[in-house]
Amino acid sequence: MESTNSNPVSWGEFNFDASKEQNADAKVIVNTDTNSQTADSSAQKKPYQGKKGKGQSKFEKLQEQVDEEVRAKWELEQNTLKLQLIEQDTFDWKLEKDPTKSTLRYVGAIDISYSKNDDRKAVAALIVCEFPSMKVLYEDFEQETADYPYIPGFLAFKEVPVYTILFNRLKSNQPELWPDVLLVDGNGILHNRGFGCASHVGVLFDVPSIGVGKTVFAVDGLTQLGVKELCDKYLQKGGDLIELVGKSSKVWGAALRSTNDSKNPIIISVGHRISLETSIKVVKSCIYKFRIPEPIRCADLKSRSLVKKYYDS
């Protein structure tokens, strides 16, 4: 009867079993240091390797921080999980009042902030807000030491471990607050393999999810600058939203000018079990007075203040 979320969750060579976390009051920090840096682990992982040549681009340097083997494994993992991806509304709630359906009630959000002194030290936060009041009903956070640096195209593999802990704790402590929809900082299907962090998290935890980014991930001809130009042109006409259509004519997401005076748009893409149309509605409804949707902003503020408190003070 636990088919919704398997526990423990495993990906790649790792296993995370947050069910071990007994001291699970929300708003209580539990330090789960899963990586004991034993000198002789069988690991062939080479995180945070130093750079090599000097003629390399930033991108090459990033890419070389994990083995070919690891990247191949990650791509396989993404392509496998992608088989479960659903890009349409698969839930029984509506944003509007509807006698035959329930109303959207819980909007979740996750975010991670990193130490300025140590790339690996971070604090992740999980927030659940009541919709549409945006009142915070639940907040939890977790310190972590990341196994890998940020690799474009593989963001999920850096962030999912700590999210797993947070979601398992939510499930065991306050299952009634399980989010109807989850906002993830990062992209959903707007990704070079069509399976960004938001989709990854959505499939893994079987929750409708939406990717909300602050910049454009270049794919299928879409670029930060190109979208920027389109937005400027479109905004002159008074619009607040443009679809992100790639050279292949595929619609990858949408750029939304979320507030009247925001210079840059936010990038919305389908995560899992939701359509782009509904994703846009949800995100718009979660904008309070800032460019970033309130739940994500709360998670961001929370994790940012804690990472400062625990690592940079």
Added chain:
DNA sequence: GCGACAG
């Protein structure tokens, strides 16, 4: 082949 790449 080269360049471009969420957080």
Added chain:
DNA sequence: ATCTTGTCGC
């Protein structure tokens, strides 16, 4: 992601 200074607006 993180670091910066000032500046505009409620």
